[in-house]
Amino acid sequence: MHGELYDSLYSGSLLVAMLAAGLGALLFVYFVVVRFSGQNASRPVIRLANLAGSVALIAMILSITVHLVFGHAPTAQEPMGVVEFLLNHRAYWLVFVLAALAFSGPTLVDVRH
Numbered sequence: 001m002h003g004e005l006y007d008s009l010y011s012g013s014l015l016v017a018m019l020a021a022g023l024g025a026l027l028f029v030y031f032v033v034v035r036f037s038g039q040n041a042s043r044p045v046i047r048l049a050n051l052a053g054s055v056a057l058i059a060m061i062l063s064i065t066v067h068l069v070f071g072h073a074p075t076a077q078e079p080m081g082v083v084e085f086l087l088n089h090r091a092y093w094l095v096f097v098l099a100a101l102a103f104s105g106p107t108l109v110d111v112r113h
Helices: 002-037 043-071 082-088 091-108
Strands: none
Touching: 002 043, 002 091, 043 082, 043 091
């Protein structure tokens, strides 16, 4: 029973991380367009990008922790070390890259006061 709970927790938090990181990546595209059109970005959009990146990283850390501890611990059915875990679970790399885009997007534009 606890196995399904942990599976749901890490899968759900990974889904939240991917959705937030995807939003952050879309906002990165918005910031690139704003940058090259010579306009300014509004503060709420910048805050939304920072929020999306933060939520993505927090949810990713939760998902990695639960999945690694309860799914691939030394006493689990499929034990893995941290490096092997990260090499075999590439979705976490995608979330990290997209979250980095979310955080770097606001640095491209000027802020409209």
